[in-house]
Amino acid sequence: MEYNFREIEKKWIKFWSENKSYKTIEDASKEKYYVLDMFPYPSGAGLHVGHPLGYIASDVIARYKKLEGFNVLHPMGYDSFGLPAEQYAIQTGQHPAITTDKNIERYRDQLNQMGFCYDWDRAVKTSSPEYYKWTQWIFKQMFNSFYDLSEDCTKDIQQLVSHFDVKGSDGIQAHQDEHIEFTASEWNVFDHKQKEAILQCYRIAYLSESQVNWCPKLGTVLANDEISNGLSVRGGYPVEQKVMKQWSMRIKAFAERLLNDLDQLDWSDSLKEQQRNWIGKSQGASVSFQVSSNNDRRIEVFTTRPDTIFGVTFIVLAPEHELVLDIVGEAQKDAVTSYIEKTANRSERDRQSDVKNITGEFTGAYAVHPFTGKEIPIWIGDYVLATYGTGAVMSVPCGDQRDYLFAKKFDIQIANIFKDTDISNCAHEEKTGVITSSEFLNELDIQKAIIRSIQEIEHRGIGKGKTNYRLRDAVFSRQRYWGEPFPIYFVNETPFLVDDENLPIELPAVDKYLPTEEGEPPLARAQKEQWNHSQGDRMDFNTMPGWAGSSWYFLRYMDPHNEQEFVSKEKVDYWQNVDLYIGGSEHATGHLLYSRFWTKCLFDLKFIPFDEPFKKLINQGMILGRSNFVYRINGTNSFVTKDKRKEYETTAIHVDISIVDNDLLNLEKFKNWLPEYKDSTFILDDNGNYLCGYEVEKMSKSKFNVQTPDDLVVDYGADTLRLYEMFLGPIEQSKPWDTKGISGVHNFLRKCWRLYCSVDGTSIVSDENPSKESMKTLHKTIKRVREDLNRFSLNTCVSSFMIAVNEFTEQRCHSKEVLEPFIILLAPYAPHFCEELWEKIGHASGSLFDSQFPVFKEEFLIENAYEYPVSFNGKMRFKVELPLSLKQEEIKTAVEEMELTTKWLEGKEPKKVIVVPGKIINFVV
RNA sequence: GCGGAUGUGGUGAAAUUGGUAGACACGCUAGACUUAGGAUCUAGUGCCGAGAGGUGUGUGGGUUCGAGUCCCUCCAUCCGCACCA
Structure with a gap:
């Protein structure tokens, strides 16, 4: 009997569920491992093939760790509060809880058919009162806390x-x-x-x-x-x-810790950098300027360049700055108020995109320079943001290009405080050089001047060194x-x-x-x-935002039914923080930052024993869709095949990928697809086919390019889909979805099946002693798979499996000693398939996952000969097999005497011969 | 503008510490078997060349016996931030 994936998968999903195979209980005798997926928002559309990518990866790792003897926590739940269900409720009047539960059911079914090893007893949903009771409770703790500096x-x-x-x-x-x-x-x-x-x-x-x-x-x-x-x-x-x-x-309050603690996390550089960027730390000083006409009015500015204080020739306030209307002069009042109105009316988007246009107004007021005592004009300008720093800047046109352009435009004085520096064309923004015309800062280089200037500013009580964060x-x-x-x-x-x-x-x-x-x-x-x-x-009539429930859900999985505490001390002490977290990078500055913040807060309050939630994070790449297009001749209901579209004026229209096969359009299905295409006519290519165009883009309903896992599970089975999604490429990378390749992986499973079963479905695995080659193949594979799993290189494992099966087939290997460990190696990827074979080869009861991951033994890989590549000037010319027992000198002599060597030396004397035993031989000519 | 990442066949991609570039698949070509089927099997497949051979990992340079891998320059693509003082 051929590999019947439909029956096999049904059988084992039932088995796992009936036997509660994935029930997780705390067990102090075992080391814990916590693998977590970012829980999904259960939308009405269900899962597409992009979703499971991360789930498959985490499931593979969870199963591997389980076989390695770890006590694995691998839960799943639902981030079920959110806008779509509410929008639907507004339209239909149906309570969002009903919609949400329906969607959750669909998700649960889809996840289940993929064979994931979740302990469903631990599932949480953020919208259930049992869960949000504790979200509210945590809010209370935060209400009852302050930050002690x-x-x-x-x-x-x-x-x-x-x-x-x-x-x-x-x-x-x-x-x-x-x-x-x-x-x-x-x-x-x-x-x-x-x-x-x-x-x-x-x-x-x-x-x-x-x-x-x-x-x-x-x-x-x-x-x-x-x-x-x-x-x-x-x-x-x-x-x-x-x-x-x-x-x-x-x-x-947590900005500095959120920034510093990034260093201890095993996250990607780009993600850490995004968080650093978002926190936006900048160091400098705050300086206070007195308004000259008004003794009790002071303008506070923040600067990263206190060393340029003597280059300040004006002040610019954000138009929204609270002081503007207090200090504005009578003569300037109209112009200033109309400018304020103008900027208020512009959307933030306009203001951001219009960088070139320099605008501003003089307020008529002056400030006193804290060191020179000179009066400098106060302006307003929309390049100063009310929401960053203090909403006011001290302008140093010689050292800041924006200030420079502003000064040029409005003809404000520009003072040069950089020694031997030409600023006739642009400002000197680099932090290099020597300061001049700056009293006590003269002749200091900029780095020293920054420190000295802060000292003096603090000494004179006109400001202090300050760190500013963009984070709000x-x-x-x-x-x-x-x-x-x-x-x-x-x-x-x-x-x-x-x-x-x-x-x-x-x-x-x-x-x-x-x-x-x-x-x-x-x-x-x-x-x-x-x-x-x-x-x-x-x-209170408000509700909490979406990230409230998701900021702490990883804690609730540890103790999901506890009615007395959000998590018991005992359980959180055991499970600790998440060892591996897999999810999309779109949460870089949202969920991942908030979750770190809540964790630190709960840690400070001594509710949990760690202050970072996720030790290692992997961002799975997006799976992109492959859209298909038909070309409608403008103004008609006639469609032309891709190759002939240049002959007409056409519009490309997205067409549902389910009615296209290998870019060939099924004309009948197309006519029935949407009513407006019922009477379409077609201009076909010379073979009588309609060829569609294609493009790789994000999967979306509107592009009709969404590939659901359901169809693929029906056609090929979950094991094939799991293997295929892993085989596509490195987990972090985005890649286009292409169904064509799936048959290769499916064939691999069938080929593998034939190693274990005869045509009638009976086991052909025997107790015969395995050949040396088969043991070598097995242990080579064990070594690679272990190494690859440990560095999360999940795609290369699949290649190793394929190589192994190809070799076993060639070796006609049916030995249990080889095939039994191999099936365990493969099991994290293809759990149903492997459980079935496990049973067939003589394990009448129980699950493969109660066994142990095979251990690599070096002894099977020991060779006594090696095929040396021989290269000349670094170019490989021929290969020669030599005993590994040979010493460096012996190899050299042996190779030098060879005919091929003489040929490639072309009569020249080698300058040098590099011999790396067990690796390579290189002649330098 | 700043920061991060990535550039390897027709395609998805391998190559862990510098040591045979393109493993493993898809696709394609040819052949076999055929109840023509999107099945299976065999062989081939980076590029140029009939061949010997040459050439080849975005560009240009460097280090090295040896570079996809290390260093510098430039280019392209993607992502994030952005009048951030």
């Missing part, structure tokens, strides 16, 4: 309160929004509301009036990483700036329905935490999933009694 650690907010009680704000070293000074006696007479307002400036999870990215079309705020080019990532709608009261997470606190509320409700109620608009015993705060029922008439979030529609907790005046 003296110890660089998250601490209980009560410690801060105790300090306030005794010393007021004096001596506080905590990460905060703005410095507020008060004495202990002042603090002690503040009412609750006042105290809470101050505490909000310190809490890790805090409420603040902040400028947010508001997307009117989605009716919600978005985080920076949810926006691309001024449009929402989801939906592509315009985004505008708006001031709203929002929950935020004080991730900025993360906005943590969304005006949406389908997310975690906050465990917060308000009394007199002051937030209070819901008690632990009232968690979870479940999503209340609402009549519609839309904002209220008053513009309140959908949750405001819920009647007070529909909340399972209703203290205070009202509950």
